[in-house]
Structure formats: C-alpha cells, structure tokens
Amino acid sequence: MSLSHLRELEAGSIHVIREVAAELARPVLLYSIGKDSQVLLHLARKAFHPAPLPFPLLHVDTTWKFRAMYEFRDRLVAEHGLRLIVHKNQRALDAGMNPFDYPSGKYTQALKTQALLDALALHGFDAAFGGARRDEEKSRAKERVYSFRDRHGQWEPRSQRPELWNLYNGRIERGESIRAFPLSDWSELDVWAYVGLERIPVVPLYFAAERPVVVRGGNLIVVDDQRFRLAPGEKPSLRRVRFRTLGCYPLSGAIDSDADSVPEIIEEMLRSRHSERQGRVIDHDEEGSMELKKREGYF
Amino acid sequence: MVLHASTAPRIEAAPEEATELVRVVALGSVDDGKSTLIGRLLYETGALYEDQVAAVKRASRLGGEIDFSLFTDGLKAEREQGITIDVAYRYFATARRKFILADAPGHAQYTRNMATGASTADAGVVLLDARLGVLPQSRRHLAIAALLGIPRLTVAINKMDLVGFDRAIFERIADEVRDFAARLGFAELRFIPLSARYGDNLTLRSPRTPWHRGGTLLESLETVKVARETALGPLRFPVQSVLRAEDYRGYAGQIASGAVAIGDDVVVLPSGARTRVLAIDTFEGGLREAAAPLSVALRLADAVDVARGDLIAAPQSPPSVRTRFEATAVWLSERPLDPGRAYLLKHTTRLVPARVEAVRWRLDPETLAQIEAQRLELNEVGRIAIHCARPIACDAYRDNRVTGAFILVDALTNDTVAGGTVLIDGLNDDRLAERGAIRSVAAEERRSRLGHGGAAVLVERESETAALALAGALERALFDRGCATVVVRSAEAALACAGAGLVAVCAAAGPELSRARLRAELRASGVPLAELRAGDDARDPVQAALAELRNLGALPLRAPE
Numbered sequence: 008m009s010l011s012h013l014r015e016l017e018a019g020s021i022h023v024i025r026e027v028a029a030e031l032a033r034p035v036l037l038y039s040i041g042k043d044s045q046v047l048l049h050l051a052r053k054a055f056h057p058a059p060l061p062f063p064l065l066h067v068d069t070t071w072k073f074r075a076m077y078e079f080r081d082r083l084v085a086e087h088g089l090r091l092i093v094h095k096n097q098r099a100l101d102a103g104m105n106p107f108d109y110p111s112g113k114y115t116q117a118l119k120t121q122a123l124l125d126a127l128a129l130h131g132f133d134a135a136f137g138g139a140r141r142d143e144e145k146s147r148a149k150e151r152v153y154s155f156r157d158r159h160g161q162w163e164p165r166s167q168r169p170e171l172w173n174l175y176n177g178r179i180e181r182g183e184s185i186r187a188f189p190l191s192d193w194s195e196l197d198v199w200a201y202v203g204l205e206r207i208p209v210v211p212l213y214f215a216a217e218r219p220v221v222v223r224g225g226n227l228i229v230v231d232d233q234r235f236r237l238a239p240g241e242k243p244s245l246r247r248v249r250f251r252t253l254g255c256y257p258l259s260g261a262i263d264s265d266a267d268s269v270p271e272i273i274e275e276m277l278r279s280r281h282s283e284r285q286g287r288v289i290d291h292d293e294e295g296s297m298e299l300k301k302r303e304g305y306f
Numbered sequence: 307m308v309l310h311a312s313t314a315p316r317i318e319a320a321p322e323e324a325t326e327l328v329r330v331v332a333l334g335s336v337d338d339g340k341s342t343l344i345g346r347l348l349y350e351t352g353a354l355y356e357d358q359v360a361a362v363k364r365a366s367r368l369g370g371e372i373d374f375s376l377f378t379d380g381l382k383a384e385r386e387q388g389i390t391i392d393v394a395y396r397y398f399a400t401a402r403r404k405f406i407l408a409d410a411p412g413h414a415q416y417t418r419n420m421a422t423g424a425s426t427a428d429a430g431v432v433l434l435d436a437r438l439g440v441l442p443q444s445r446r447h448l449a450i451a452a453l454l455g456i457p458r459l460t461v462a463i464n465k466m467d468l469v470g471f472d473r474a475i476f477e478r479i480a481d482e483v484r485d486f487a488a489r490l491g492f493a494e495l496r497f498i499p500l501s502a503r504y505g506d507n508l509t510l511r512s513p514r515t516p517w518h519r520g521g522t523l524l525e526s527l528e529t530v531k532v533a534r535e536t537a538l539g540p541l542r543f544p545v546q547s548v549l550r551a552e553d554y555r556g557y558a559g560q561i562a563s564g565a566v567a568i569g570d571d572v573v574v575l576p577s578g579a580r581t582r583v584l585a586i587d588t589f590e591g592g593l594r595e596a597a598a599p600l601s602v603a604l605r606l607a608d609a610v611d612v613a614r615g616d617l618i619a620a621p622q623s624p625p626s627v628r629t630r631f632e633a634t635a636v637w638l639s640e641r642p643l644d645p646g647r648a649y650l651l652k653h654t655t656r657l658v659p660a661r662v663e664a665v666r667w668r669l670d671p672e673t674l675a676q677i678e679a680q681r682l683e684l685n686e687v688g689r690i691a692i693h694c695a696r697p698i699a700c701d702a703y704r705d706n707r708v709t710g711a712f713i714l715v716d717a718l719t720n721d722t723v724a725g726g727t728v729l730i731d732g733l734n735d736d737r738l739a740e741r742g743a744i745r746s747v748a749a750e751e752r753r754s755r756l757g758h759g760g761a762a763v764l765v766e767r768e769s770e771t772a773a774l775a776l777a778g779a780l781e782r783a784l785f786d787r788g789c790a791t792v793v794v795r796s797a798e799a800a801l802a803c804a805g806a807g808l809v810a811v812c813a814a815a816g817p818e819l820s821r822a823r824l825r826a827e828l829r830a831s832g833v834p835l836a837e838l839r840a841g842d843d844a845r846d847p848v849q850a851a852l853a854e855l856r857n858l859g860a861l862p863l864r865a866p867e
Contacts, residue, residue: 012327012404014600021601022560025546026655029614053589054558054601058549141395148394167392169418169638171425171725174652174713178720192406194397279355 013201017050020189022173023152024054024136027187028061030177031134034187035127038064038091040076041253042209043138043190046198049207050189051136052087063090065126065135069118070095071106071255073231079210094126106257107236114258124160127184134177134185142194152191158182195251196276203269212250214267219243226260326403328532331424331456333447334433335412339464343433343502344396344409345374347524350509353398374502378409392416393423402528412443417685418638421450421725425711428532430456431523432483436469436499440482442672448483449671452490453634453687453727455707459487460496460526467501471514489674496526537597539563540620541572542701542709544654547614549603556587556603557612562654562708564620566604567595573621574612575699580621582607615656617699617709625699625709626730630663632859634703635690635726637682639716643690643724644681648717651694654709659695659717666690666859676857682724689857690726703727730832752807756790760804761834761860763811763851764825768840770815776838776847777813783848784809784855788862797827804833809860834858 027034036051038044051060066080084091096104099117106114127135141148151167153175168176177185190198202209219230221243228235230243235257237243248261249272266275334340345362348354354377366373378394396407408423424430430451434444451459461483469475480497487495498507499515500523506512509524520526541564549556566572570583585605586593596602604618612618619625637643643662651660668679668688682688703710714724753759763780767773777793784791791809794800803810812828814821821840828835836854838847855861 012325015327018560018599018601022546025558025601029547029655055549056589056603057551057554057556057587059551142397148396149392164392168722169422169725170722171422171713172708172711173426174654174711174725176652176713176715176720176722178650178715180720192395192397194399194404196399197404 013197013204016193016197017053017201019173019192020050021054023175023187023189024051026173026175027134027136027153027177027185028055030175031179031185033130033132034062034134034136035065035092035130035132036060036062036136037123037138038066038080039138039253040066040072040080040210041138042198042202042213043140045207045209046193046201047136047138047190048089049205060089062136063092065092065094065130065132067119067123067126068093068095069114069122069255070100071118071234071257073210073212073229073253073256073259075212076210076253079208083208092126092130094122094129096122096125105234106255111258127160132184133179134187136187136189138190139188140193140195140198141188141191150188150191152188153177154186154188155179156184156186160184162186196273199269199273199276203273210253212253213272215247215249215264216267217245218248218261220246220248220261227262228259229256229261231256325399325401326532327406328403328527328530329406329408329426329428330431330527331408331410331420331427331429331451332431332433333410333412333420333424333451334431334462334464335443338412338433338435339375339502340409340412340433341375341378342373343462343464343500343508343523344407345377346502346505346508347407348377348396348398349374350505351398351400351524353396393419395423400524400528405527412447414443414446414685417446417450417636420447421454421636421638424451424454424456425725427454427456428458429527429530430459431527432459432461434461434463434479434483436463436465436475436479439479440486444483445486445673446671448487448490449669449674450636450687452487452492453636455703455727457493458496458530459492459494460498460523460530462523463497463499464502466499466506466515467504471499471506471512473499473515473517476518494531496520496530498523498526537563537565537599539706540623541566541570541618542620542625542706543572543604543618544656544709545612545614545616545618546655548612554605556585556605557618558601558603559618559655560601561596561598563598563706565595565597571621572606572618573624574606574610575617575619575624576627576697577611577616578627579608579610581610615654617654617656619699625701625706627697627699629694629697630692631700632666632689632691632729633712633726634687634729635682635714635724636687637684637724639721639723640684641716641719641721641723642681642683649723650715650717651692651698651712652715653698653700653712656698657715658698660714661693662714663691663693664863667857676853689729691859692726700728700730702730756807757862758789758807758809759834759859760807761809761836761855761858762800762804762828763809763836763838763855764800764814764828765811765838765847765851766814766821766825766840768815770813773813773815777811780838780848780851781811783852784811784861787852789855789860797824797831800828801831801833809855834860 096118104117139147151170155168220227221241227248249264250261266272332340362376363372365376394409396409398405410420410423432447463476463479476499498520499518500507506514507522509522511522542562543559544562545557546559549558566583568583572583573580583604584607586596587603645662649660651658665679665681666689667676668682668686670677679688701709710728712726713722716723765773765777781791781793789809792803793811794803795813800810800812814824836851838851
C-alpha cells in the first residue's frame with residue numbers, strides 16, 4: 008500500500024525540518040502569516056511533538072500588512088505559546104518609506120530584504136526556514152532545499168551546492184547561513200488540500216467576503232485602513248473578493264470570488280487559469296525580477 | 307494534426323483522494339528538444355496558468371505558435387545562453403499520480419547538476435533526437451541513470467516529424483539503446499516515437515505512428531512501475547534527533563525502509579545494543595505500526611544510548627557496520643579528488659571524517675570502459691575506496707537507496723564534492739561468517755597484509771580437464787602478479803578461502819545442473835565474484851578474469867613507477 012502523496016510530502020518536509028534543527032546552531036522560522044507559513048508551522052510542530060518548537064518565529068513586519076493578519080498572528084502565538092520575534096526596518100520607516108511614494112522595488116528592498124538581513128544578523132540566526140515552493144516562480148524552480156547564502160545573505164544561483172538524495176549539506180562558516188525550504192515540492196493545490204485535511208487555521212482574507220475595493224492598474228486593491236491614499240474622486244466600492252496570496256495590503260491584488268471554504272477554494276483553483284503570484288504587484292517590475300531580488304537576499 | 311485541444315486543466319483527481327507521488331528525471335539536452343517537450347507536457351496537463359501562457363506567447367518569436375521551451379528556462383544566464391545549467395523541478399498531476407519532474411541539464415559540464423536531479427528519481431525519461439540517434443552524451447545519461455539506481459527508463463525518440471515518422475529509423479535507434487543498456491542492468495526500457503513540437507505521442511496518441519503500440523509518454527509515466535521497495539525490506543531508521551519533554555525521550559526520524567511495530571526487537575548501530583520498540587509516536591498520537599517513508603518518533607524499552615546518526619535496524623537482517631568500504635562516486639567539484647585531503651562523509655544522518663584511500667578506476671561513460679586513474683575530476687564517475695574515522699551502518703545501494711548513499715563534503719571549503727553509492731564486497735558479510743570464515747583476523751587486516759581483497763573466480767567448463775587447465779593458468783597469472791591465490795573444487799572451499807583474503811579459483815566441471823547449483827551458491831554469498839562461463843570463449847579468458855578481478859579490488863595495486 009502506498010502512502011498518499013500528501014502524506015509522503017508531509018513526511019519529507021518533517022525530515023527536512025528536523026535535519027535543519029539538528030545541524031544548524033540557531034535556526035528561525037520565517038513567519039509571514041500566509042497559508043504557506045501556516046503549513047510550515049504546522050509541520051514544524053509535528054516534527055518535534057511532544058517537545059516544544061526548538062526555534063523561534065520571525066515576522067519581518069513592513070507595518071503595511073492587513074489588520075486581519077496582525078490579529079491572526081497575535082492570537083496564534085498566544086494560543087500555542089510560541090516565541091515570536093517581530094522585526095521592522097525602523098530607520099526606513101522613520102524616514103517615511105511607504106508603498107505609495109516609493110517604487111515597489113525600493114520599498115521591498117528596504118522593508119523586506121534589508122529588514123530580513125538585519126534581523127538575521129541581529130539575532131545571529133544561521134538558518135531560516137521559508138515556506139517558498141518551487142512551483143511559484145521560474146527561479147524558485149531551481150532552488151535547492153538547503154539554499155546556501157554568503158556573508159551578505161546573497162544567493163549565487165550558478166554555484167549552488169549539489170543536493171543528492173536527501174543528504175543535505177548544512178556546513179557553513181560564521182556569518183554564512185542556510186535558507187531551508189521544506190515545502191519545495193508542494194504545489195499550491197497541495198497546500199490547500201493539506202490545509203483542508205489537517206484543518207489548519209488560515210487568515211480569513213483567503214475566503215471570499217464583501218470588501219472595499221479600488222481598481223489600480225488592473226489590480227483589485229482592498230482598502231484596509233485610513234492610510235490608503237485615494238486618488239481625487241476615487242471611492243472604494245464593495246466587491247466580493249478573496250486573496251490567493253497575502254502581503255502588504257496596498258500591494259496585494261484580490262480576485263473576484265465566491266469561494267468561502269477550503270473545498271470551494273480548491274474547486275476554484277482547479278478551474279482557475281491564473282497563477283498565484285499574479286496578484287503580487289512587486290513581482291512584475293521586470294523580467295527575472297524574482298531572481299534579482301533573491302540574489303540580494305529576499306526570500 | 308497540430309494538437310492544441312487541451313488548454314483546460316486536466317487535473318481530475320479530487321485532492322483528498324490518494325494519488326501517488328512519482329519522481330521522474332528528464333535527461334537530454336536542449337538540442338534534443340527537452341525544454342519543448344517538458345513545456346508542452348506541462349501545458350497539456352494543465353499545469354500552466356493563463357498568465358504564464360500569455361507571458362510566453364508574448365516572448366515567443368514563432369509567429370503565433372507557442373514556443374514551449376520558454377516555459378522552463380529559469381535563470382537569467384540560461385536565457386542568455388539558451389541552455390539549461392541547473393536542475394529545475396516541475397510539477398504536474400494526472401488523476402492517478404502527482405509528478406515531480408527534475409529537468410536536468412544535458413551538457414557534460416553540468417553532470418553534477420544532473421546527478422542532483424537523478425538521485426531521487428523513481429523513473430527516468432531519456433531524450434534522443436531521431437535525426438542523430440544515440441550520441442556520446444546519451445550514453446553518458448544512460449550510464450549515470452544506471453549508477454544512481456533508476457530502474458526504469460522511458461526512451462523518448464523526439465523530432466520524429468523531421469524523419470517522416472519513419473519506423474525503421476525508430477527501431478534502429480531503439481536497438482542501439484537496448485544494446486548499450488544491456489550492460490547497465492535496467493529493469494525496464496520503453497521506447498516512444500514522438501514530436502514534442504507538434505505533440506505527437508506526448509499526451510495524445512499520434513495518427514502519424516500507426517505502427518507504434520507503446521502509447522504516449524504521459525501514459526508511460528502514468529503506468530511505469532514505481533518500486534516502493536523501501537516499504538518492504540528490513541527496517542532501517544536513521545535517528546535524526548532525540549526529542550525530550552517532561553518524562554519523554556523519543557528518537558525522531560524518517561523510516562528509510564521496512565516497517566516497525568510496537569514490541570519489535572531492534573538493534574541500535576553501530577553500538578550493537580539490543581532493545582524493543584515501546585511506542586511509535588506522531589503528532590496525532592501513537593501508532594501500532596509504521597512503514598517507510600513515514601516520519602515518526604520511536605520510544606525504546608531499555609535505556610540504551612542512542613544519538614543522532616545512529617541507525618535503528620531489524621536485528622535479523624542488520625546492515626553492515628564498517629569503517630572501510632568500496633563505492634562508486636560521481637565527482638562534483640572543480641577541485642579534483644585528493645587522497646591526502648580531509649573530507650566529511652554524510653551518510654543518512656551521520657557525519658564522519660573520512661579519507662579516500664584509493665581510486666580504483668574511472669568510468670568512460672561513453673564506452674563503459676574502466677580506465678586506470680589516480681584521481682577523479684569534475685563530473686567523472688569512478689570506483690573509490692573510503693576509510694571513515696568512525697563506523698557507519700550501511701547497505702549496498704542496490705539493496706537500499708537511503709542507507710547505501712552518501713555525499714562527501716570538503717572539510718575545509720564545506721563544498722559538496724561527491725555523491726557516492728556503497729558497494730558491499732561481502733568480506734564482512736554475516737552470511738560469509740556463517741560459512742566459517744575466520745573472524746578473529748579482520749578482513750581489512752588481511753587486505754592490508756596481502757595487498758588485495760579476497761574474491762572467488764568461477765571457472766566453468768564441460769570437461770574436468772579443461773576446467774582444471776584454465777584454473778591452473780589463471781592461478782599462475784595471479785600468482786605472478788603478486789596475488790595470494792589457490793585452486794579449489796567446491797563452493798564451500800572457495801568461500802572459506804575468499805573469506806580469508808585469498809583469490810579462490812573454483813574449477814567447476816560436469817553437467818549444467820550441478821554447475822548451476824555451485825554458481826548460485828557463490829552468487830548468493832555476496833563474495834566478490836568473477837565468472838568464466840563455458841562457451842564464453844570469444845576472448846582471452848585469463849585476461850578477462852584478471853580485468854574483472856582488478857575491478858573487484860582483488861589484484862595488488864601496481865607500485866608507482
């Protein structure tokens with residue numbers, strides 16, 4: 008009898024999480040509050056049960072996430088007694104960095120990439136778990152499960168360590184680090200099927216509801232708080248939408264949808280012809296933009 | 307004729323249904339049309355989304371036609387150079403199976419990336435260009451697929467449209483592949499004539515190959531037998547870590563092979579401590595039994611010493627515990643193998659300092675010839691002897707792809723420099739011990755004294771005179787080369803002598819039936835064995851035997867000149 012593919016993926020991911028925790032001195036789990044983070048966290052808790060998680064969670068906070076995400080995060084942390092570190096690039100925020108006045112590339116570099124590198128250095132983390140999957144984007148398809156980063160946190164795609172079998176090489180020198188991707192082989196469909204199977208809680212924004220929306224450059228942007236800058240005469244209108252992917256609210260595109268349960272989301276996805284990252288405004292800046300961001304240290 | 311019918315997703319399986327996970331590696335180069343084949347396969351199985359298709363349509367320069375190869379080229383350097391450098395992973399699904407397709411580069415200088423993709427594959431697809439047939443690089447792909455233990459291959463003979471879907475061309479290429487692959491020991495080879503560009507026999511059967519009975523490539527991938535032998539076989543459980551909580555001490559790991567149940571006797575290696583399984587724990591609660599590839603935590607009945615890197619195994623068929631072993635390795639580093647250099651060997655969850663004691667030979671992957679070599683260079687494959695500072699508990703790779711695999715890491719640079727597969731030469735084998743091999747002197751001590759390992763040579767002839775004459779000639783040749791050797795007349799004597807480090811030349815004559823029994827006994831023993839079969843007279847039998855024994859490590863290494 009063969010294991011279902013979800014159970015086999017689960018077993019493989021748990022193996023990776025345990026290897027990183029055993030081989031690296033100070034791992035941390037990059038927690039972005041999205042569905043992939045939720046699955047990753049769930050697998051990590053499984054990997055060490057009944058012992059507590061042997062590493063903390065790190066949330067790199069741009070301060071521009073949806074309110075529902077912050078609420079969800081704080082409730083989850085309290086409920087499971089998790090150690091959470093929240094890190095912001097305070098200097099950039101103090102200097103007025105925001106998603107309206109700056110191009111998305113600069114914004115991402117300052118509040119996400121730089122903030123992440125600073126946080127890893129500040130706490131001396133030598134390994135960081137991410138929920139990235141290889142099916143998300145072209146350059147992700149080439150990334151190893153253990154992705155080596157140099158002293159500047161940068162990725163060199165042309166000289167990746169060969170990765171044979173499930174024998175991962177976690178040897179690093181001081182200042183270098185490993186980004187570990189236990190969900191590498193999962194697809195978006197697998198993630199949702201697993202969320203349904205395991206009843207993993209996710210932020211309600213993934214489910215369809217009436218939300219105040221403005222249309223910007225073809226993207227449906229949900230106006231989540233008072234900071235949103237409406238153009239003269241622009242008025243949010245209520246629209247039944249949901250998100251396939253969550254990030255900073257002014258940069259996240261919603262989709263028209265009636266799917267308000269996991270089975271309906273899966274149903275919708277099987278019919279859908281748009282890839283998940285399309286709603287991410289920051290990925291479309293230029294051809295190969297994800298590869299560039301990753302080389303600089305972005306997750 | 308051009309088949310564009312299937313842009314709609316064809317993922318029919320309800321996701322909660324049990325579908326099977328299958329890992330496939332695609333071997334070939336851009337010139338073979340591999341990127342086009344994979345791009346189209348993803349497109350036709352509905353694995354691509356509309357915006358991805360639109361982006362590729364914008365970039366295609368084929369006048370409205372989709373350039374399918376653009377779906378798969380990921381890195382900037384690859385787009386610039388128009389080649390595949392690194393292995394990329396692609397995902398698609400059918401009703402029965404979820405596929406993880408490792409899209410591996412074909413060029414010789416990226417063999418190491420190809421090995422990355424092939425190491426975990428359950429099945430392989432090898433691409434050939436119908437106009438060019440079997441190229442040197444195709445032979446290399448086949449050799450590495452065999453080395454990494456991929457049992458089943460589908461050979462896709464592409465660009466059939468450019469040879470007029472000529473059956474004779476297809477058959478000729480297929481025969482050539484069969485001839486070459488016969489020496490590599492694949493369990494199954496399937497051949498499919500296709501055109502990736504026009505979609506013939508990719509996911510839809512082509513009306514242009516009415517003579518082809520073998521179905522489409524997708525059908526082949528959906529039906530290829532995926533040997534989950536790991537779930538059978540004896541228990542192997544490499545310990546990843548010790549889980550500690552209040553009143554709790556469990557050993558976390560992923561079952562590499564076999565199954566385990568509460569109450570089972572187990573042995574902890576390399577210490578050899580015996581105990582019983584008290585509980586099998588998961589997040590959801592305790593299990594009565596569990597099988598590979600589940601990740602679980604085991605609690606043991608006795609307070610034995612267990613740490614990360616130990617292996618919990620079935621005591622009735624344990625792995626071999628050793629510090630020295632022979633291996634086939636593919637070298638992955640620009641810095642060549644250096645026997646003076648300090649390496650770290652990672653085997654299952656165990657990391658031990660190791661040295662490469664000797665390079666026996668390197669393989670010419672295009673002719674399969676074994677060439678004498680002092681070192682291995684980037685992308686070369688060869689036989690090496692390894693000496694670890696601490697013992698590992700391993701199986702032969704052909705028996706177990708988890709406990710038979712290892713990587714070497716350069717202790718100074720931390721680079722992964724080699725991937726290797728364990729060959730068990732049988733000298734420390736328990737089966738041999740039961741047959742009376744004397745264990746008070748270790749095989750390694752004998753090897754070190756004699757300058758070579760033990761082995762048996764089976765010399766079969768119809769007549770006794772012929773068998774003894776040939777055995778005598780071989781004994782003389784071996785003796786002249788500094789080998790400790792002896793002629794014997796029974797399997798029992800051959801095994802005892804080989805176990806004592808000698809090269810035992812076993813002369814066998816008489817009817818086929820009695821010779822077959824002797825042959826089977828020698829083969830089953832696991833002793834390094836060379837065979838000179840009756841009627842196998844086309845070549846010089848003594849030279850043939852010497853060559854085989856050299857490969858088995860049973861000839862003294864020549865002194866450096």
